[in-house]
């Protein structure tokens with residue numbers, strides 16, 4: 001049994017549809033979904049703005065590695081193309097595993113480059129932390145403390161004002 005927080009991002013094609021299809025693909029394991037935000041590109045400014053959201057997922061059968069495989073499968077379905085020249089470049093769909101907890105609610109920690117937990121850049125990204133706070137106001141990012149405090153600290157705090165809620169969009173309906 002594991003629970004995980006996954007972040008979803010898209011800045012190419014029908015962005016809302018990419019996010020919704022990813023949620024649909026994750027299926028009944030999705031226990032909670034955030035609202036959708038329009039967010040300025042992070043890490044590589046020369047690209048369109050993103051839609052971002054997060055989902056909490058749980059599965060009695062899933063090992064931590066299964067969440068990475070499910071994330072990759074969703075990206076493949078969106079025909080994501082990797083550009084080795086642009087580490088943080090544009091994409092139809094990005095699904096990152098932000099954190100995983102075991103059956104006892106303990107965070108899973110990993111320094112494996114294939115699956116680093118928690119995600120090594122999550123604490124710097126308002127586009128992950130802000131939607132997470134929506135669905136879990138008392139959330140803590142393992143090793144970094146309360147998400148609300150992280151959002152108030154320099155780094156994410158510099159970006160959070162650039163996030164625009166998109167209440168006209170939703171992850172709620174599957175396709």
Ligand SMILES: Nc1ncnc2c1ncn2[C@@H]1O[C@H](COP(=O)(O)OP(=O)(O)OP(=O)(O)O)[C@@H](O)[C@H]1O
Pocket residue numbers: 068082087088089094095096097098112113114115116117118119120121
């Ligand atoms: N927590 C994690 N979630 C997703 N991928 C991870 C994680 N930890 C390590 N990786 C590895 O990172 C590699 C690059 O992933 P990806 O191409 O999605 O990165 P990116 O989205 O461009 O950058 P970022 O990870 O900063 O969002 C993948 O091969 C994956 O195995």
Ligand SMILES: Nc1nc2c(c(=O)[nH]1)N=C(CO)CN2
Pocket residue numbers: 008009010039040041042043044050052087088089094127
């Ligand atoms: N706003 C925003 N910027 C990004 C995003 C993302 O999901 N949202 N994903 C990236 C991939 O590493 C790089 N930059």
